[in-house]
Amino acid sequence: MSKVNFRLERALHVALVRRARGANLSLSAFIRQVLEQAVDERKRYVFSSQDEILATTIQILSILATSVGQQSPKTLEQGMAQARSILLERGLLGEADRS
Incomplete structure (x- = not known):
């Protein structure tokens, strides 16, 4: 090589x-x-197959977040905070999203 x-x-x-x-x-x-x-x-x-999986996952999670947000805004807020923490840990947030 x-x-x-x-x-x-x-x-x-x-x-x-x-x-x-x-x-x-x-x-x-x-x-x-x-x-x-x-x-x-x-x-x-x-990486097209991974992009297709990602797009489908985002759609599913968007529907789920909308439903949870209507049922319990506090639960949605907690879940979003946890997701943000995981994204930061993996370096998947841009500079503008880090604050």
Whole structure:
């Protein structure tokens, strides 16, 4: 296996690390897959199935949050606080969302 070294702007590095964590991959594994996509003749997106699962999950959770919020706003508030804590811990919130 060949080894490649290159420099990245900090913002790009942070974004790549965030995407790698979101895909449950190491940064190296994520970048290898992105590079494989770049040379794929079919031009398919490497993480499309995960994106489809994510979109469906977001829709389901949105419906659930709406229902819980109507039944018990306090329960929704507690759940959102827990979710925010988990997202912060995993580095999945942007800079604007950290406050």
